[in-house]
Amino acid sequence: MGHIRPLLAKEFLDLARNKTALVPVAIVTVLTLALPFGIAIAIPAMTGHALGEDSDLVRISHMASAADTLSDDGRIQLFLFQQFLMMFLITPVTGAMALASHAIVGEKQARTLEPLLATPLGTFELLTAKVLGALVPTLTISGIGLAIYLGGIGLFAAPGVGAAMASLRTFLLIALVAPASALVSLQAAILISSRVNDARTAQQFGALIIIPLAGLMVAQFSGSVWLSSLALALIGLGLLAVWLALTFVSVALFDRETILTRWR
Amino acid sequence: MIAARHLTRRFGPRTAVDDVTFEVGRSEIVALLGPNGAGKTTTLRMLAGLIAPTSGSVAIGGVQLTRANGAALRMQIGFLTEAPGLWDRLTVRENLRVYAGLYGLADADARIDRVLDLFAIADRANARTVELSKGTRQKAALARTLLHDPTILLLDEPTSGLDPEVTRSVRMLLDERRAAGCSILVSTHNLDEAERLADRVAVLDERLVAIDDPAALRARLTTGRTIVRVAGDPSAYLPAIRSIVGPGVDVAVERSSLALQVPHPERQTPAIVAALVAAGAQILEVRAEMPALEDVYVHLMGADGGGA
Numbered sequence: 126m127g128h129i130r131p132l133l134a135k136e137f138l139d140l141a142r143n144k145t146a147l148v149p150v151a152i153v154t155v156l157t158l159a160l161p162f163g164i165a166i167a168i169p170a171m172t173g174h175a176l177g178e179d180s181d182l183v184r185i186s187h188m189a190s191a192a193d194t195l196s197d198d199g200r201i202q203l204f205l206f207q208q209f210l211m212m213f214l215i216t217p218v219t220g221a222m223a224l225a226s227h228a229i230v231g232e233k234q235a236r237t238l239e240p241l242l243a244t245p246l247g248t249f250e251l252l253t254a255k256v257l258g259a260l261v262p263t264l265t266i267s268g269i270g271l272a273i274y275l276g277g278i279g280l281f282a283a284p285g286v287g288a289a290m291a292s293l294r295t296f297l298l299i300a301l302v303a304p305a306s307a308l309v310s311l312q313a314a315i316l317i318s319s320r321v322n323d324a325r326t327a328q329q330f331g332a333l334i335i336i337p338l339a340g341l342m343v344a345q346f347s348g349s350v351w352l353s354s355l356a357l358a359l360i361g362l363g364l365l366a367v368w369l370a371l372t373f374v375s376v377a378l379f380d381r382e383t384i385l386t387r388w389r
Numbered sequence: 390m391i392a393a394r395h396l397t398r399r400f401g402p403r404t405a406v407d408d409v410t411f412e413v414g415r416s417e418i419v420a421l422l423g424p425n426g427a428g429k430t431t432t433l434r435m436l437a438g439l440i441a442p443t444s445g446s447v448a449i450g451g452v453q454l455t456r457a458n459g460a461a462l463r464m465q466i467g468f469l470t471e472a473p474g475l476w477d478r479l480t481v482r483e484n485l486r487v488y489a490g491l492y493g494l495a496d497a498d499a500r501i502d503r504v505l506d507l508f509a510i511a512d513r514a515n516a517r518t519v520e521l522s523k524g525t526r527q528k529a530a531l532a533r534t535l536l537h538d539p540t541i542l543l544l545d546e547p548t549s550g551l552d553p554e555v556t557r558s559v560r561m562l563l564d565e566r567r568a569a570g571c572s573i574l575v576s577t578h579n580l581d582e583a584e585r586l587a588d589r590v591a592v593l594d595e596r597l598v599a600i601d602d603p604a605a606l607r608a609r610l611t612t613g614r615t616i617v618r619v620a621g622d623p624s625a626y627l628p629a630i631r632s633i634v635g636p637g638v639d640v641a642v643e644r645s646s647l648a649l650q651v652p653h654p655e656r657q658t659p660a661i662v663a664a665l666v667a668a669g670a671q672i673l674e675v676r677a678e679m680p681a682l683e684d685v686y687v688h689l690m691g692a693d694g695g696g697a
Contacts, residue, residue: 131490135476135483142478142517236472240533243437243468244491245460382440386400386431 128250129257132241136258140224150220150263154270157216158277161209165202166281176201188351199283206278206290212342213274214267214303218310221263225314226327228255233384234324248379252315252372259311264304271299293354301361308368316375319384390414391436391541391572395445398431405431408445409597413541413572418563419600420587421576422686427594429576430471433543436574437468449541464492467539471546473530477519481510481529484518485536492537504532507562524555531559535566542566542573548582560586580683590682598689606685614678615654617661618646620671629668633660648678 140146169176176182177197186197186204195203229252232238241251279287317330352360392412398405406428413419421429434440436447438459447454449462475484482501489497505511508528518526531547542563548556563573563586577583583590584603591600599606619626624642630649631640634657639650651657654677665672680688 127493128491131487134490135479135487138483139476139478235474235477236470237474237476239439239470239472240468240474240488240530241491242439243463243466243470244488245463245493246491247460385434385439 128244128246129254132246132251132254133257133261136254137262140258140262146224147220147262147266149223150266153216153220154213154266157209157213158270158274161206161213161274162277162281165205169198176205195285195289196283199286199289202282202286203289206282206286207294208342210274210290210295210298211302213270214298215306215342218263218307221259221307221311222314223328224262225256225259225311226318226330227324228259228315229318229384230321230324230327231318233322239385242381242385248376248381249372252312252319252375252379255315255318256308256311259314260304260307263307263311267303294352294357297354297357297361302357302364305361305364305368309364309371312368312371312375316371316378319375319379390450391543391574392448393432393436393445394448396432396435396442396447397444398428398435398440399443404595406435406442406593407595409593410445411591411597411600413574415572416567416570417589418567418573418575418587420583420590421574421593422578422580422583422590423593423598424578424690429593430545432593433468433545433574433576437466437543438463439468464537465539466541466543467534467537469530469534469542469544469547471549473518473526475518475526475529475533478517480515480517481505481521481532482514484529485533488533488536494537500536500538504535507535508532509558524551527551528555528559531562540571542571542575544573544575546576546578548577548579556582580681580686584682592686592689594690603682606689607679607682609685609688612678612680613650613654615649615651615658615661616643616646616674616676616678617649617665617672618674619665620645620673623647626665626668626670629664629670630661633657633664645673 165176175198179201182201182204183197186201188204229238232241275287275290278290314327314330318327321327321330390412394410396409397407409428409432411419421432423429431440435442438447438454441456449465452458452462454462475481476487479487482505485501485504486497489500494500501514502511505514508531510525510528510532513521513525513529518529521529527547527550531544534542534544544563547563548559551559560582563575567573567588575583575586587603589600589602590606592598592606599609601609617623623646626647627640627642630647631638634640634649634651638652641648649661651661658675662672662675
């Protein structure tokens with residue numbers, strides 16, 4: 126385990142020298158930050174049509190179990206901000222996928238993997254450092270974005286929306302579901318990266334991982350799915366279990382011989 | 390000490406290394422010589438514990454290398470890969486610091502300074518490796534290889550593509566490591582380097598074709614001819630030679646020399662020299678003909694049609 130730290134430090138240093146690699150994460154974060162404020166606040170203000178005038182939105186927003194003290198507009202804003210919160214927390218991971226899917230195959234192509242494997246570094250340590258190397262910067266950017274997101278809600282949303290956002294559901298999304306889904310996605314990307322011999326292939330496979338996430342978001346916005354706090358807690362724990370399983374599988378499938386001798 | 394015992398490695402139907410046995414002793418440099426695809430890199434990787442042999446075994450300091458003890462035994466090994474394998478965006482010092490961490494070195498900075506000084510690249514310590522010349526990158530990679538003071542060095546083409554000055558400094562450094570007690574195995578294409586550097590040369594072509602010290606390898610191809618180089622036209626002295634050696638001995642004129650295939654050179658050479666002097670020849674050189682290591686290598690590889 127002691128070998129993770131120096132390799133992780135290298136990952137951060139490398140990333141710090143290659144800041145453009147984080148641009149996709151930052152762009153996705155900015156877009157997902159701007160989108161809910163545009164839909165929930167800016168567009169109604171510009172068009173002069175309040176959100177509460179849309180009966181479908183009023184109906185769907187009741188799923189959010191908002192406090193009765195909120196106006197229709199406030200309840201719809203709360204619903205939208207809650208829904209966008211999940212999207213906001215998860216989508217930056219799709220940007221980090223490029224980092225993760227490049228992790229092993231990139232080292233191989235740069236011919237830096239073999240000297241690394243000649244050290245006492247273990248497979249679990251190598252893969253963990255690679256996952257954390259993509260996860261930590263992503264979560265840091267997400268965290269900064271989250272602070273702006275919650276601050277923006279407090280400043281611009283209808284009265285009471287900010288307070289209503291401070292719920293167990295929000296906490297579970299931020300503290301459990303988002304990091305767990307990031308871990309699963311990045312671990313899967315690392316697994317793919319150690320099984321394919323070309324960075325482009327790794328990225329193409331990595332892109333497939335966002336499909337279930339996109340499906341979940343579409344279902345949420347259509348109002349057909351509303352995940353309760355219990356459901357989110359179970360999903361979060363389930364994702365952690367999947368991550369542990371993926372970690373085990375990644376280590377088991379990491380074939381240093383094939384990587385060293387068959388990849389060109 | 391590192392020992393390979395009946396090492397065999399197959400990749401599907403292809404055999405890369407076949408039943409190779411040798412060892413590299415303490416304070417010894419062995420050069421691993423062979424053409425492309427001879428199995429040199431595969432052998433080095435097996436010795437470094439990076440890939441497992443299909444059969445056979447590797448022992449490091451008397452301990453058999455296994456999957457379980459691989460990480461611990463790799464602490465004793467410094468492995469220079471064919472490519473320097475440095476992270477381009479990191480400086481030389483940062484590259485070395487990562488490896489110091491991976492080897493768990495407590496006095497990392499002091500060790501890094503030491504190896505940087507050793508290779509005279511301290512002034513480039515804070516340069517990103519992408520900015521370095523090929524020679525400096527190779528020096529940085531060698532510095533990384535020596536960072537943890539390994540007792541065994543496995544070096545894959547350490548001087549490939551380097552200029553003569555850098556090559557010489559690398560050679561001197563390996564001499565120092567040998568004197569310090571290291572067991573060193575160097576893979577190379579460079580016959581001159583093998584001869585200058587190595588105590589023994591192992592010729593590999595999937596199988597171990599030969600392993601011996603360079604002089605002994607050359608002796609295998611000794612022709613038994615005596616070469617006498619004279620001033621002026623050597624053919625003028627042919628009658629004098631023939632009068633001494635008789636008609637059954639093959640005497641040839643080769644540029645400024647006479648080449649004689651005499652059955653007992655130790656006994657006959659003084660009389661030949663005396664006869665030449667009596668005939669007025671100015672003798673510049675008398676020597677037994679020895680093949681170059683290259684000739685031995687070509688012969689062993691069978692490229693001369695004779696096979697090994």
